[in-house]
Amino acid sequence: MASGIKDKVVILGMGCSRFGERWDASPADLMSEAFEECIADAGIGKDRIEAAWFGAGIDAFNVGPSALPLSVALRLPNIPVTKVENMCATGTEAFRGAVYAVASGACDIALALGVEKLKDVGYGGLPQRTRGVENDMYWPNLSAPGSFAQLASGYRAKHGVDKGDLKRAMAHISVKSHANGAKNPKAHLRREITEEQAMNAPYIAEPIGLFDCCGVSDGSACAIVTTPEIARQLGKSDLVSVKALQLAASNGNEASFGDWDGSYLKTTRIAAQRAYNEAGIKHPRAEISMTEVHDCFSITELVTMEDLQLADEGQAVRDVLNGDFDAGGRIPCQIDGGLKCFGHPIGASGLRMIYENYLQFLGRAGDRQMADPRLALNHNLGGFPHQNICSISIIGRYE
Amino acid sequence: MFGITAYGAYIPRSRLQKSAIADANAWFDASLRGLAKGERSVCNWDEDTITMAVEAGQDCLSVLDPGSVKQLYLASTTLPFLDRQNSVVVSQALNLGSRLRTMDISASQRSSTSALINLLDAEKAGEAALLIASEHRRTKCGSRQEMLWGDGAAALGVGSDGVIAEYLGSASYVTDFVDHYRGEDATLDYDWEERWVRDEGYLKSVPAAVNELLEQTGTQAADINHFVLPSDQARTPAVVAKALGINAEAVVDSHLQDCGVAGTAHALLLLASVLDQANSGELVLLAGFGQGADAILLRVTDALAQRRPGLGFNGALARRRVEQNYNRFLSFNNLVDREIGKRGELDKQSYLPAMHRHKDFLTGFVGGQCRSCGTIQIPRENYCVNPDCGALDSQDDYPMASKPGRVKTWTADRLTFDWNPPAYFGMVEFEGGGRLMMDFTEVEEGAIESGVAVTTHFRIKQFDNQRGFRKYFWKAIPAQQ
Numbered sequence: 001m002a003s004g005i006k007d008k009v010v011i012l013g014m015g016c017s018r019f020g021e022r023w024d025a026s027p028a029d030l031m032s033e034a035f036e037e038c039i040a041d042a043g044i045g046k047d048r049i050e051a052a053w054f055g056a057g058i059d060a061f062n063v064g065p066s067a068l069p070l071s072v073a074l075r076l077p078n079i080p081v082t083k084v085e086n087m088c089a090t091g092t093e094a095f096r097g098a099v100y101a102v103a104s105g106a107c108d109i110a111l112a113l114g115v116e117k118l119k120d121v122g123y124g125g126l127p128q129r130t131r132g133v134e135n136d137m138y139w140p141n142l143s144a145p146g147s148f149a150q151l152a153s154g155y156r157a158k159h160g161v162d163k164g165d166l167k168r169a170m171a172h173i174s175v176k177s178h179a180n181g182a183k184n185p186k187a188h189l190r191r192e193i194t195e196e197q198a199m200n201a202p203y204i205a206e207p208i209g210l211f212d213c214c215g216v217s218d219g220s221a222c223a224i225v226t227t228p229e230i231a232r233q234l235g236k237s238d239l240v241s242v243k244a245l246q247l248a249a250s251n252g253n254e255a256s257f258g259d260w261d262g263s264y265l266k267t268t269r270i271a272a273q274r275a276y277n278e279a280g281i282k283h284p285r286a287e288i289s290m291t292e293v294h295d296c297f298s299i300t301e302l303v304t305m306e307d308l309q310l311a312d313e314g315q316a317v318r319d320v321l322n323g324d325f326d327a328g329g330r331i332p333c334q335i336d337g338g339l340k341c342f343g344h345p346i347g348a349s350g351l352r353m354i355y356e357n358y359l360q361f362l363g364r365a366g367d368r369q370m371a372d373p374r375l376a377l378n379h380n381l382g383g384f385p386h387q388n389i390c391s392i393s394i395i396g397r398y399e
Numbered sequence: 400m401f402g403i404t405a406y407g408a409y410i411p412r413s414r415l416q417k418s419a420i421a422d423a424n425a426w427f428d429a430s431l432r433g434l435a436k437g438e439r440s441v442c443n444w445d446e447d448t449i450t451m452a453v454e455a456g457q458d459c460l461s462v463l464d465p466g467s468v469k470q471l472y473l474a475s476t477t478l479p480f481l482d483r484q485n486s487v488v489v490s491q492a493l494n495l496g497s498r499l500r501t502m503d504i505s506a507s508q509r510s511s512t513s514a515l516i517n518l519l520d521a522e523k524a525g526e527a528a529l530l531i532a533s534e535h536r537r538t539k540c541g542s543r544q545e546m547l548w549g550d551g552a553a554a555l556g557v558g559s560d561g562v563i564a565e566y567l568g569s570a571s572y573v574t575d576f577v578d579h580y581r582g583e584d585a586t587l588d589y590d591w592e593e594r595w596v597r598d599e600g601y602l603k604s605v606p607a608a609v610n611e612l613l614e615q616t617g618t619q620a621a622d623i624n625h626f627v628l629p630s631d632q633a634r635t636p637a638v639v640a641k642a643l644g645i646n647a648e649a650v651v652d653s654h655l656q657d658c659g660v661a662g663t664a665h666a667l668l669l670l671a672s673v674l675d676q677a678n679s680g681e682l683v684l685l686a687g688f689g690q691g692a693d694a695i696l697l698r699v700t701d702a703l704a705q706r707r708p709g710l711g712f713n714g715a716l717a718r719r720r721v722e723q724n725y726n727r728f729l730s731f732n733n734l735v736d737r738e739i740g741k742r743g744e745l746d747k748q749s750y751l752p753a754m755h756r757h758k759d760f761l762t763g764f765v766g767g768q769c770r771s772c773g774t775i776q777i778p779r780e781n782y783c784v785n786p787d788c789g790a791l792d793s794q795d796d797y798p799m800a801s802k803p804g805r806v807k808t809w810t811a812d813r814l815t816f817d818w819n820p821p822a823y824f825g826m827v828e829f830e831g832g833g834r835l836m837m838d839f840t841e842v843e844e845g846a847i848e849s850g851v852a853v854t855t856h857f858r859i860k861q862f863d864n865q866r867g868f869r870k871y872f873w874k875a876i877p878a879q880q
Contacts, residue, residue, distance in 0.1 A: 134753050138757075142824055145812065150808035205811065257785060257786070262826055386808075
């Protein structure tokens with residue numbers, strides 16, 4: 001049995017650009033904005049970085065393919081740079097590469113950077129793009145909200161939830177994230193909204209309305225990772241370490257076989273259990289202090305609470321409306337505004353979540369600082385409910 | 400005995416109210432008000448001559464053994480492809496196999512009746528054939544044709560097994576009488592004055608063919624029970640009947656006010672309307688007009704009562720949805736340069752080798768059934784999807800086009816590009832096994848919910864307007880629509 005990643009790697013520094021409609025910024029601008037914060041925080045020179053993992057989710061519309069955009073933008077000293085792409089799990093995937101490299105002993109210090117430049121495309125929402133030559137011949141032309149909206153129909157059918165009750169819980173999720181995002185100076189959307197606004201906004205994909213959708217943003221986030229020993233040698237105390245890094249990819253079972261009912265995310269359940277095992281977490285509800293989940297749409301956050309075992313099956317509507325995941329609730333979710341309001345530059349999102357964990361653990365989260373967080377769980381979901389990639393990272397104090 | 404062995408019909412569900420056409424156009428042609436009674440059938444954006452032909456063919460195959468069909472003729476003047484045999488696409492969507500003769504017949508409003516004569520006269524060959532006529536004609540905005548024409552398709556089985564209408568004879572008369580035309584580079588028809596077309600066209604060509612046929616078969620005009628003469632001129636069939644000595648009651652209603660004239664398909668659609676109610680022994684005279692005339696004499700047999708299709712003309716006509724939106728009709732027929740948004744601009748290239756590799760799935764909706772564990776899956780992959788099986792190369796063909804299903808999950812997507820937003824799609828679970836995330840079509844608001852029954856239909860998946868290509872695939876329609 002593998003020993004897992006727990007406490008083998010710590011974060012030496014992190015950085016995150018301001019997210020939003022960055023009409024002014026090129027991908028290189030976003031990358032250097034995040035990287036300068038990160039390397040200053042790490043307190044090392046660029047020459048100490050031995051390898052880099054570079055995440056960008058939608059090549060055609062922003063940075064272009066391969067490792068070169070990162071290497072050129074940051075003028076990295078000809079180190080190995082690996083490009084990774086795993087849809088919305090891309091940022092976590094870049095982080096996983098850097099963390100595994102350090103854990104293996106192949107290098108002492110590694111960089112993970114994710115970036116996405118989405119707002120040059122000319123319209124709202126994610127860019128319309130090919131799903132591959134063969135898939136395009138028969139897949140519905142489904143948008144992201146169109147694919148995730150189906151969770152609502154599946155969830156209602158399975159649990160007999162009233163349409164209005166579900167919509168109200170979805171609205172509560174968005175109202176909460178807007179309240180949190182308003183306190184985050186780097187967030188894309190910084191205005192509070194009311195439940196009525198969320199309930200009455202026009203449909204994007206039934207029952208997802210405008211305020212059920214996350215921001216589509218430009219932005220970049222990065223991390224420099226090393227071993228606890230090297231971090232200490234470099235003068236760091238209050239270390240933040242990686243407790244678990246898990247990924248689960250669909251294999252066609254949900255899409256083509258009979259045992260998935262469309263009401264939950266199968267890969268999330270699998271990845272979550274593996275991550276809890278890797279981190280040695282026995283009682284998630286008691287041990288997890290905060291979550292950053294893939295709230296691409298409010299309904300995704302709602303079912304994810306159950307998939308992460310933070311709400312009982314069929315009870316997420318009740319728990320959400322009860323405020324369990326609000327800033328002052330039992331396990332705050334998206335304390336930084338989440339994808340919903342911090343924004344969702346695809347390749348950066350997984351790293352942005354870890355950035356928020358890191359700030360919270362170090363007491364640097366400003367107006368939204370939580371009292372004594374110990375363990376944070378981050379969750380990304382790339383693709384569609386019926387066919388996706390789920391990544392989960394668990395980050396905590398190195399104790 | 401040789402003759403017609405089966406029939407089927409298809410009329411698009413959408414029925415444009417003629418008052419909507421008049422409301423939009425009477426400002427420049429007040430005479431349109433006089434034609435603005437009732438409604439006409441119009442194709443949905445994802446329907447064309449091929450998809451309607453498949454629907455009519457399926458209806459016909461509800462009483463005809465697909466394995467017996469050795470020839471497929473497709474008659475139309477609005478074939479989507481000028482060079483790519485349209486009848487092959489139809490035959491593959493109908494899963495008729497690869498060992499049959501296919502042919503497209505075009506260029507005249509009587510192409511359907513001419514094709515029928517050809518098949519009926521091939522009696523000696525003794526082979527079962529399927530003739531489908533389908534038409535989706537575009538017209539100028541505010542034209543008389545826009546008011547009077549419709550879209551639709553009909554199918555006939557021809558052969559010696561299970562004859563429902565015995566073939567008694569035929570006659571043709573040809574003359575280059577040009578009542579309307581559509582040249583190589585034109586998309587719309589150009590036509591001439593109705594009165595001249597009636598007097599010099601119908602009233603001369605049709606009797607020339609019919610009288611010869613009556614003489615040849617020794618039939619009295621007064622003995623004809625049903626006289627089919629497709630025409631967009633409301634009174635002309637009756638005028639021609641009178642000239643021929645055919646009883647006024649025998650003239651078959653042209654359905655100008657609830658369907659519209661579906662081009663070359665109309666002769667067969669009207670024949671289907673006759674067969675929906677005809678009795679054994681009755682004589683049917685089927686005429687086709689266009690650069691001359693065809694005439695075919697048929698006698699209904701006892702077998703008809705047992706061989707009526709699932710839908711037929713009346714069923715197809717009754718399944719309707721009222722359309723009041725004239726602009727949507729123009730948009731679907733590419734008669735206006737509509738804003739489609741940047742999302743609609745994505746390149747739609749079709750990669751032909753990939754299409755060919757998957758043609759059984761894409762055109763025939765054929766999935767796989769695992770020989771090891773029985774699991775049904777669509778599309779087929781190399782490994783069985785059942786996690787307890789996972790066998791390699793273990794799947795046999797499993798046609799799913801006729802399998803009913805139920806909606807598992809769904810949405811109405813207003814963000815993605817669709818010619819008729821919102822785009823409805825979702826997961827469909829098929830009776831007997833198999834599931835697929837697929838598009839829905841013909842959905843009326845409120846008609847989709849988890850658990851709703853659906854059937855699958857061959858439709859246009861996407862247009863590649865840059866290259867003049869279109870892709871087809873199967874979509875789900877709520878069973879009650």
